[in-house]
Amino acid sequence: MFSHTVNPLWWTIRGLLVAACVATVVAWVLVPILISILYAFADPSEYYDPSKIIPLKFTLAHLQQLLALGAQKAAINSIIVALLTIAISFALGLPAGYALARFVFPGRDILKLVIIGLRMFPVVVIAVPLATLYIRIGLYDTLLGLALAHTAMALPFVVLVTSGIFASVPRELEEAGLVFGLTRLGSFFRITLPMAAPGLAAAAIFTFIMSWNEVLIASILTTFNRPLTAFVLTSAMAAPDFIKFAAAFIIVLPAMVFVFIARRYLIAMWGITLR
Structure with a gap:
C-alpha cells in the first residue's frame, strides 16, 4: 500500500499560477479600457510627460471638441x-x-x-x-x-x-x-x-x-x-x-x-x- 501525500508547496504554486493567469486575462481586458477612460479626460500637458504614468489633471475639453x-x-x-x-x-x-x-x-x-x-x-x-x-x-x-x-x-x-x-x-x-x-x-x-x-x-x-x-x-x-x-x-x-x-x-x-x-x-x- 502506498500512501499518497499532498505536497502543500505544489498546491501553493498551482494556486499562484492560476491567480497569475486570471490576473493576466483581467489586465489584458481592463487595462486598455482604463487607459482610454483616463486619457480621454487628461489634460494635454500630461500626455507626453514621461514622469507621469497616471494623469493628475483632467478636462472635458477633448470630449467637447469631439462632440x-x-x-x-x-x-x-x-x-x-x-x-x-x-x-x-x-x-x-x-x-x-x-x-x-x-x-x-x-x-x-x-x-x-x-x-x-x-x-x-x-x-x-x-x-x-x-x-x-x-x-x-x-x-x-x-x-x-x-x-x-x-x-x-x-x-x-x-x-x-x-x-x-x-x-x-x-x-x-x-x-x-x-x-x-x-x-x-x-x-x-x-x-x-x-x-x-x-x-x-x-x-x-x-x-x-x-x-x-x-x-x-x-x-x-x-x-x-x-x-x-x-x-x-x-x-x-x-x-x-x-x-x-x-x-x-x-x-x-x-x-x-x-x-x-x-x-x-x-x-x-x-x-x-x-x-
Whole structure:
C-alpha cells in the first residue's frame, strides 16, 4: 500500500499560477479600457510627460471638441443601427431558430451547414456590390440600409444560437400549455420565450456589439449619416492623441452600458440569482 501525500508547496504554486493567469486575462481586458477612460479626460500637458504614468489633471475639453466635430450624431446613429439590427435579426431569427429546434424536416442538417457557411464569406466581397445595389434602390447612406447589412452579418449567429436555446426548453412544457388552453403561439410567448430569455439576451449582446464595432461596411455604405466607428475612422484618425482617446472612450461607453443592462439575463442563464 502506498500512501499518497499532498505536497502543500505544489498546491501553493498551482494556486499562484492560476491567480497569475486570471490576473493576466483581467489586465489584458481592463487595462486598455482604463487607459482610454483616463486619457480621454487628461489634460494635454500630461500626455507626453514621461514622469507621469497616471494623469493628475483632467478636462472635458477633448470630449467637447469631439462632440463639436459630430460625434454625438454619429453615436446616436450607431445606437439606432444597432437596435434596428437586433430587432430585424430577432424578427427573422427567432422563427427560424424555433423551426430548426422543434421540427424535423428533410435537409435540416444541411440547412444548418448552409447557415454556418454564410459566415465564411469575407465582408469585403459583398461591400462594393451592396453599395451599388443600395444606390439603385435608394438605401445608400441610410440607417435602415446599414442595419439590413449588419442583419445579414448577424442573422446566421442568431438563428443557430436561438435554435440551440429553444431545443433546451422541454417540449413537454409547451404541450402542458396547450392542455391548459393556450394556443401554440400563446404557449411560445408565455412559456418558451421567458425560459429562453437568458440565452436571447446573450444573442442580443453579441448582435449589438457586432453592429456597434463594425466599421468596413459602415464606411462604404454611408457618407453623411455615418455611425460612430466610421466617423472616428474618417474624422478622428488625423486628430491629436487626446482626441483619439476621447473617441475610444465614446466608442466603448455605450457598449459597456448595454452589456451592464443585459447582464442580469446572462447571470440567470448560469443559474445565479442577483440580489
